[in-house]
Amino acid sequence: MSEMQDFSSEGFLADGIRLETLAQYRIMDTAPESRFDDLVTLVAKICDTPMAIMSLLDENRQWFKSRIGLDVSETPKDIAFCRHTIQQDEVFVVHDACADPEFAQNPLVTGAPYIRFYAGAPLIARNGVRLGSLAVLDRVPRDLSELQMTALRVLSRQVVAQLELHRNLDELTKAVAERDSAAASLHASHRNLEYRVAERTSELNRANAVLQDEFERRAREARLSQDIIDSLPGIVYVFDQEGRFLRWNHNFEKVAGYTSEEMARAHALDFFDSENDRSLVERRIADVLQNGSAAVEADLCTRDGKRIPYYFNGARITLDGRLCVSGMGLDITQRRLDEETLRLRNRAIQASVNAIIITDLEGNIEYANPAFERITGYPLPETIGRNCRFLQQDDTEQPGVAALRSAILRREEASVLLRNYRKDGALFWNDVHIAPVRGADGIATHFVGVLNDITEIKHYEKELERQANVDTLTDLASRSLLKERIREGIATAQLFDASVAVGFLDLDNFKFINDSLGHNIGDQLLKQVARRLVGCLRGQDTIARYGGDEFAFVLLGQKDEKTVASLMERILTTIERPFDIEGHRFFVSCSIGLSFFPKDGRDVDTLLRNADVAMYRAKERGRNNFQFYTPAMNRRATERLSLESKLRQALDDDEFVLHYQPKIDLRTGKIAGTEALIRWTPAHEGRLVSPSTFIPLAEETGLIVPIGEWVLYTACAHHKTLQESGLRPMRVAVNISARQFEPQTIVATVREALVASGLDANLLELELTESLVMQNPEEIIKVLHDLKDMGVHLAIDDFGTGYSSLSYLQRFPVDRLKIDQSFVRDIGNDPNDAIIARAIISLGHSLGLAVVAEGVSSEEQLAFLRDNGCDEMQGYLFSHAVPVDELKNMLERDKKLAVN
Ligand SMILES: Nc1nc2c(ncn2[C@@H]2O[C@@H]3COP(=O)(O)O[C@H]4[C@@H](O)[C@H](n5cnc6c(=O)[nH]c(N)nc65)O[C@@H]4COP(=O)(O)O[C@H]3[C@H]2O)c(=O)[nH]1
Numbered sequence: 079m080s081e082m083q084d085f086s087s088e089g090f091l092a093d094g095i096r097l098e099t100l101a102q103y104r105i106m107d108t109a110p111e112s113r114f115d116d117l118v119t120l121v122a123k124i125c126d127t128p129m130a131i132m133s134l135l136d137e138n139r140q141w142f143k144s145r146i147g148l149d150v151s152e153t154p155k156d157i158a159f160c161r162h163t164i165q166q167d168e169v170f171v172v173h174d175a176c177a178d179p180e181f182a183q184n185p186l187v188t189g190a191p192y193i194r195f196y197a198g199a200p201l202i203a204r205n206g207v208r209l210g211s212l213a214v215l216d217r218v219p220r221d222l223s224e225l226q227m228t229a230l231r232v233l234s235r236q237v238v239a240q241l242e243l244h245r246n247l248d249e250l251t252k253a254v255a256e257r258d259s260a261a262a263s264l265h266a267s268h269r270n271l272e273y274r275v276a277e278r279t280s281e282l283n284r285a286n287a288v289l290q291d292e293f294e295r296r297a298r299e300a301r302l303s304q305d306i307i308d309s310l311p312g313i314v315y316v317f318d319q320e321g322r323f324l325r326w327n328h329n330f331e332k333v334a335g336y337t338s339e340e341m342a343r344a345h346a347l348d349f350f351d352s353e354n355d356r357s358l359v360e361r362r363i364a365d366v367l368q369n370g371s372a373a374v375e376a377d378l379c380t381r382d383g384k385r386i387p388y389y390f391n392g393a394r395i396t397l398d399g400r401l402c403v404s405g406m407g408l409d410i411t412q413r414r415l416d417e418e419t420l421r422l423r424n425r426a427i428q429a430s431v432n433a434i435i436i437t438d439l440e441g442n443i444e445y446a447n448p449a450f451e452r453i454t455g456y457p458l459p460e461t462i463g464r465n466c467r468f469l470q471q472d473d474t475e476q477p478g479v480a481a482l483r484s485a486i487l488r489r490e491e492a493s494v495l496l497r498n499y500r501k502d503g504a505l506f507w508n509d510v511h512i513a514p515v516r517g518a519d520g521i522a523t524h525f526v527g528v529l530n531d532i533t534e535i536k537h538y539e540k541e542l543e544r545q546a547n548v549d550t551l552t553d554l555a556s557r558s559l560l561k562e563r564i565r566e567g568i569a570t571a572q573l574f575d576a577s578v579a580v581g582f583l584d585l586d587n588f589k590f591i592n593d594s595l596g597h598n599i600g601d602q603l604l605k606q607v608a609r610r611l612v613g614c615l616r617g618q619d620t621i622a623r624y625g626g627d628e629f630a631f632v633l634l635g636q637k638d639e640k641t642v643a644s645l646m647e648r649i650l651t652t653i654e655r656p657f658d659i660e661g662h663r664f665f666v667s668c669s670i671g672l673s674f675f676p677k678d679g680r681d682v683d684t685l686l687r688n689a690d691v692a693m694y695r696a697k698e699r700g701r702n703n704f705q706f707y708t709p710a711m712n713r714r715a716t717e718r719l720s721l722e723s724k725l726r727q728a729l730d731d732d733e734f735v736l737h738y739q740p741k742i743d744l745r746t747g748k749i750a751g752t753e754a755l756i757r758w759t760p761a762h763e764g765r766l767v768s769p770s771t772f773i774p775l776a777e778e779t780g781l782i783v784p785i786g787e788w789v790l791y792t793a794c795a796h797h798k799t800l801q802e803s804g805l806r807p808m809r810v811a812v813n814i815s816a817r818q819f820e821p822q823t824i825v826a827t828v829r830e831a832l833v834a835s836g837l838d839a840n841l842l843e844l845e846l847t848e849s850l851v852m853q854n855p856e857e858i859i860k861v862l863h864d865l866k867d868m869g870v871h872l873a874i875d876d877f878g879t880g881y882s883s884l885s886y887l888q889r890f891p892v893d894r895l896k897i898d899q900s901f902v903r904d905i906g907n908d909p910n911d912a913i914i915a916r917a918i919i920s921l922g923h924s925l926g927l928a929v930v931a932e933g934v935s936s937e938e939q940l941a942f943l944r945d946n947g948c949d950e951m952q953g954y955l956f957s958h959a960v961p962v963d964e965l966k967n968m969l970e971r972d973k974k975l976a977v978n
Contacts, residue, residue, distance in 0.1 A: 096164075097137055099207040103245045106134065106141055113240045114144040117233050118212070122146045124229040125222055127214035129191060132237055133160040134201070134210035147215070148191055157184050163198035164208035169227055172196040174219030195220045197227070199234035204242065212237045312388075312408040313378075319367060319401050321346035333409070335381030346403075351379040359390070366392040366403050375410065387414050433529035436515070439522065441465045441486060453531045455501035466527070469498040469508070482512065489514045489522040495532075507536045549623040551601055552608035557630075560622035564632045564682045568675050571634075578675040579633040579642050580685040582693040583611070583649070586667045586701040588627035594852040595662065602659045603666065610652045614645065630686065639674070639706055646670055646704040654702070667702035669693055678707045691715045722779055724760060725772055729784055733759055735766075736792050737959035738810070740968065741930060741952045744944050749969065751809035751843065753952060754793040755959040756785070777817050786818040787827060794835035794842060796962045801837075805969045811843040811873060816850040821857055825864045832868075839869030845896065847875045855886040866891040873930065878918055888925060894950075895922040899933020902953070906938045916946050923947065 100106065114132050122130035129147030133140045140158035142151050155161065159181070163170040175181035175194050186193050198213030212234040214222075222230065304327075307314045313330035317323045323341055331341055334349060346363065350356045355376040365372035371393045377385040392405035427434050433450035435443050446461045454461075454469060470479060478494035485492030491513040498508040509530040514522035547559035555563065567578040585607065592600030604627065611621050611629060621631040633642060649670065657664040671692025679685040692707040695714065699705065728734060738752035758767040776782040790812050797810045818824070832839055844865065851858050851874060862872055873894035874887075878901050897918045904911040915931070922929035931943045934953030943951055960968065 096207045099203050100136060100209050103241055104248050105244055106136055110144060117237050118144040118146055121212060121214055121230055121233045125214040125226045127216045129215035132212050135160055157186055159196045160211045163211035164200050166200055169197055169199045169230055173221055192217045194218050197222050199230045201234055201238050312406050314406050316402050316404040317346045349378050350376055363403055366394050370394045387411055435527045437466060437525045471499045473497050506531050506533045552605055552623045554608050555620050555622040557622055557624055560620055560630055561682050563620040567632050567634045571675055576635050579672055580689045581631045581670055581672045582689040583629040583668050583670045584693055585627040586669055590849050599659050603657055606657050614649050614652055669696035669701050670704035671696055673707040722775060725776060725781055728758060733761060737961055738965045739952050739959035740957050741950045742956050743950055744948055750950055753811040754789055756789055777815055782815050782817045790831040791834060794831050794837040798835045798837045800966055807841055809841050809843055811845050813845045819850055821861045843871035843873055845873045845875040848877050859889055862891050878914055894928045894930050896930045896932055902931050902933045902939055905942050919946050919948050
């Protein structure tokens, strides 16, 4: 018992340590573990007991960590055999519990599991504390062998080792758990840190972004400011009190031609090279610094020495604590030019010969130039402020005034003609042009008016009108006036069922007079004819000079052709009377054609055209007569047209032939030469057409030029052939018409014809009419000399019909005169003709020229001519013009005229 008490007192203290130690192993109430179960099984096997336990004691119970053969897992502490075992250093053995008083009544002995044998080894921890026991039990009394005892001891230490292992493992697990927990909390705190870092980072980023935005905004603003400064039209600058530049725009560098470095070194006054500008600018800079602002105009001098007019303004500013001048400069070149232009315009307005006024929209004059005063006679002080109506005085009912008013109301431009009155009351014609002056908004604020005094022009116009209506030479009506009168006549005749006669009158031989005696005489003749014609007509009739020697007239209210016919007779007789001009006496006749409204035409042009046709007919009828138009005349005119076209074709189709009329030497009676005379054999007509039918038309149309050339070439060729056939050389005369005789070309044409044919020049004779050579004698003489130099013979044809000037005749290098056949024809009957023929023969001889008579058709004529010494003759008496073959026969026979 004492042992028990000892145990108890000591055990009480030891129990506390043991419990604390046991707790450290943290094994109580844990699940079975194989490491302990294996040892318990092993000990049971070795000790050959049905039961074995590993028992641990805590405060109130024994708990079996491992057990074999027992159903309970714990028992109360006070009945535990282990209580005893833990007090031993060695194995505690109870051989027969029933026999041991200590245990005989123990419920574990008396009841299940009915323990009779017990052997337990204490489980002693490393610190010496007894934790429990490893024990084997049996239900029968028994003993353990020494080996079994040893095994129990060894295995109990194994159990303790396993317990240590368990504890270490547990501590390790705990440490791992703690480490894991620490790691988890570290992780958590890491995550927290990361989160905070992220938070902070994003805060920083946000702040950064704001900063960046701000930075960019400022950069943008700076760029924008620079861009704005750079884009300003002028130059921009800031310089300090010392004139050193602190800021400037790119344009400044560009304009001045300076680099940025040079700008940084430059002084504000460096940009002005004239003394005047420098001191002016210097004063203005001082003004800016003193008064806050100033402006100046000066010439900016660029690096390459160019001076550009600039307007500079400046303002005083403080920059980085320094007093500076900030400003802008604008190129005012254009403004200066504009000012100059304006000045010039002002000057032009001042000096303008036209009056220029500026009015308000009501027409009140605000400005007038000096010309206004000169034109109107109103001094400017009397003009300004007055409404420009005052120039019309009471004469306000003018179409121009209304037009002007309406244009002013509509704010439009207008040009009108006004009757205005000067201060002295004199009328003047005012050609006014007004135009609104609009402001920048397009709204008219004023009118500008240009007044042009056209009184003179008006007079001139009247004169022009008069001249347009009047022929200046004759004072007769002009063409246009005549047409107007015919038109009026038609209109009146239509109303009153009357008729109108339209006439064309052509002087028959005016051209000849004009050409031979000169234009002066021609003009005077026309004037006199005009006077006589006017004397024949009534006041209501109109006569006009239609052109050249053509007159046209309109007779109004003519009832019948008979009255008109008697009037025409009167005209013919009047014109027939001789005209005396500058000592010359002329006899002129005229041909008149007439047409009637409405019979021959219902309009002006038709009536004139038909009167013209009738006039041609009168000419064809032998001139000096009048003809009324008939539709048949038109047919004739049409025929003429058709003739003309046929004539053109004839040349291409080789329809012309040349016939030759022999010329006879009146001394020998032999053929001295021939005259080429053209004939036309129109295709399919089988007849010869006489040249008098088509030559005038060919001359009129100019076809005579190619036809004449053909004649020239053919005649030369024929005569060369005749000569080559062995006949004696024969002179051939070719007619050259006036139209063909072109001074510039005729010599060359003749030369070419001679060259082409090979005919000797002295076998060719050109017959030129008297009127042709007298047309323009000075020029003709020159050409005749050229022809003569070539060796060509020249003859004057139709001599006696024109007006030859003897002085010229003397100078013409001609060989022959041909007496016109009209004088030859009546030699026997008309003593005058005989006298003329004789005179021509003696004139020719006195000039050293041979004389040829043409149209000799009777012995009587031949005798006269021969008796009067005429050299040659041609005419039907000897031969008609014959084809070249016949001429050849004639020459071969050497036909001879009996001249004696
Ligand atoms: N009654 C009468 N007449 C006679 C007599 N002898 C000759 N004749 C004709 O009188 C005209 C003379 O020619 P012209 O006075 O030069 O008059 C020529 C001439 O001016 C012109 N002509 C003829 N051939 C040409 C030509 O090749 N060129 C040019 N430019 N005019 C030509 O045509 C006019 C007429 O020529 P033709 O009809 O051939 O008429 C020719 C001729 O046949 C006669 O005894 N009695």
